[in-house]
Amino acid sequence: MGSLRSTHPTNPRFPERPPVYAVEVSDHIMVAHSFRGEVFGPAQRLHGATFAVSAAFMADTLDANGIVVDIGRAFEVLRQVLAPLNYRNLDDIPAFKSVNTTTEFLTRHVFDGLATAAKNGELGRDGHEIGAIRVTVAESPTARAWYEGALWQR
């Protein structure tokens, strides 16, 4: 292929990204909450949402079983992170007192819970082999948010 490449160099502007494998599992919660700030308009009132939450675990290699992580444990860990929020009024949760529990905020909250579990090996794989996590939260058929972050800094 070398000769081809010398005459057809790849465009140097294309993003250089190592390969990534991902496995994503989904669940949902049903919560009430309200927001502070004029930007939220009617959502400043107490209202609610069904949040459909997807958690993607990323790695650059598969393990000896041919998987990114144990999908059964991924479902369990996601459920454990979501359980304290499900069927709750988020305004009543002490840890959320000083923040707006926006869809964006929740993507990060879930990410943090999953990252801790992943680092602790709760997904059935050495946490150092998991490179990143992306959490996607859909609040309605027309709006969603996500947060993607690396588990480890170099």
Added chain:
Amino acid sequence: MGSLRSTHPTNPRFPERPPVYAVEVSDHIMVAHSFRGEVFGPAQRLHGATFAVSAAFMADTLDANGIVVDIGRAFEVLRQVLAPLNYRNLDDIPAFKSVNTTTEFLTRHVFDGLATAAKNGELGRDGHEIGAIRVTVAESPTARAWYEGALWQR
């Protein structure tokens, strides 16, 4: 076709249903509420939901324009019926004080609002030409409810 039918009679058990045309439009609301009754378990707590609501209008004929109802008006009427609920805590709405605002209850509540509008001609067609309405409300990726009723009694 008569001769065919005499030798291959159709199964008399198949439901005899006149033809039906339907047009369905969709919207959604984000509300808080709580339920009374042990059957609801954790949903007795104040929580919330994104309700994806679809309204289907049925008729046995199309009008002169080739439509069941004016789809633009159908969207408007649905929005008008949903507006008083959107971004609200349903527990605070006086008309709902003595009921559980279950997904099933809401299908009927929306039906009643749409039926009134349809009977009043607000969909751009003589209400007597609209035979039935079905309202479907999805509360999550795995659960939904619907209510279907005729507009007129014979």
Added chain:
Amino acid sequence: MGSLRSTHPTNPRFPERPPVYAVEVSDHIMVAHSFRGEVFGPAQRLHGATFAVSAAFMADTLDANGIVVDIGRAFEVLRQVLAPLNYRNLDDIPAFKSVNTTTEFLTRHVFDGLATAAKNGELGRDGHEIGAIRVTVAESPTARAWYEGALWQR
């Protein structure tokens, strides 16, 4: 069960409907068209749509193979009915000259083509054993129409 029924009579208002089996296959077409009539507002202009079309074939019994109809033939018949419309400006099709090719109209047009094929045995089953067909056409994420009719009159 008789004794139970005499003390707990079923509600006589519940619709008495014989059992129905259905198999539904889906395809799509991409067409241009325009409408005549003020009710259509901006859709009077030449515009277009991706129509996602589902065809459901209904029967009150399965055949000896355990199917309603041959699903492979169902896909083929649906494709044949849709082919003359795909990648076309419907305004240019002579058979449609005097009508508005609304989503509702198309549900019936597709129904008629499928009904003819079903009656002719093109679905791999005696057409008299197919009781009804429902055609659903989605024009967008928020709007769709359907037409359901019996194949045979009693």
Added chain:
Amino acid sequence: MGSLRSTHPTNPRFPERPPVYAVEVSDHIMVAHSFRGEVFGPAQRLHGATFAVSAAFMADTLDANGIVVDIGRAFEVLRQVLAPLNYRNLDDIPAFKSVNTTTEFLTRHVFDGLATAAKNGELGRDGHEIGAIRVTVAESPTARAWYEGALWQR
């Protein structure tokens, strides 16, 4: 309303259907199987499917809590009916030895399990108040089947 009706009689051809409430819950199974019969083509080989299964319970009234059935029990009953099939080769299940486990067949198999549970009151409501059940099974993004039947005969 009487005077209106005398001048605008409703079309007598529109299907007379009493109102229906429905609640539908969804789950899925992952199975292997093969079919006997030329009509199945390549599906005569051992292959598999993810079956997304929805169970709709219908009634003409809501109970005192404002629900059709206890949705939590509906999920449980559906899971119990599906569990013996999940992660199985259906060809190995004795009860299925002499049949093709088509998508249509499975809609009825699941219906029968749910109907028994509903009649036994396992959904938290007197079974006589549940009028019908519809089971929908999607085998792929483009094909699905359903079976709908009444629970009780009149």
Added chain:
Amino acid sequence: MGSLRSTHPTNPRFPERPPVYAVEVSDHIMVAHSFRGEVFGPAQRLHGATFAVSAAFMADTLDANGIVVDIGRAFEVLRQVLAPLNYRNLDDIPAFKSVNTTTEFLTRHVFDGLATAAKNGELGRDGHEIGAIRVTVAESPTARAWYEGALWQR
């Protein structure tokens, strides 16, 4: 954590990506158009499409309200960018005379409109805090395209 990392170094090939927050809103348009070039086959004829358009706005931090951008403004800006195309024959739009209005082309066209609005602060946040935009356009249930680009060059 330092000691863990010294014995379990993270794989240096995993892509180093700073964290990203995104908010995505969706809308749709219905247009007619035709393409020039043999590669397009039957799509060289005048046809049409429903384009489901999603716009994702990305940032590496949330603002003081806990959001990426004002989601209400995001919907408005997307609608403004799409409005001149909706219910149109794209072949008649002067700015598109010399191009094929492919799904890919439209992802970039929408991106450019959104990027200008974002840079001008029309999303309710200093445009410099918005890092990138991704526009996804689905033309059918089986085909879609997207364009993702940074708002600012370093």
Added chain:
Amino acid sequence: MGSLRSTHPTNPRFPERPPVYAVEVSDHIMVAHSFRGEVFGPAQRLHGATFAVSAAFMADTLDANGIVVDIGRAFEVLRQVLAPLNYRNLDDIPAFKSVNTTTEFLTRHVFDGLATAAKNGELGRDGHEIGAIRVTVAESPTARAWYEGALWQR
């Protein structure tokens, strides 16, 4: 814009990514298989899945026709890569004897087939202009995997 940038420097932590265009097409297969390893629990038994497979082709520029690749060829190439797996028991395929044909594994298997085709120009564009491919495989409504890799190394 220079003066703006000097006073509002963009956050240097935002990922620097050149623009990317992508076109994605979808298809599905229905297969049987089993897994080896306790981590798989009940999935160690012979079972099956409908795998919904999406293939996204990425480039940093559109070609002269305004496309990433010929979408018709993209569908064909994807079908060719999937055909040897469809309606099969993957346990019987010699090339898969020593591996677990997990969803993750299949994302890479499909990627490899598509990458070869893309490099060989089978998508109607010089393969060097295609930068990367992402293959997404959904195994159920709640779980999916993807693999994304560059076609060429620098």
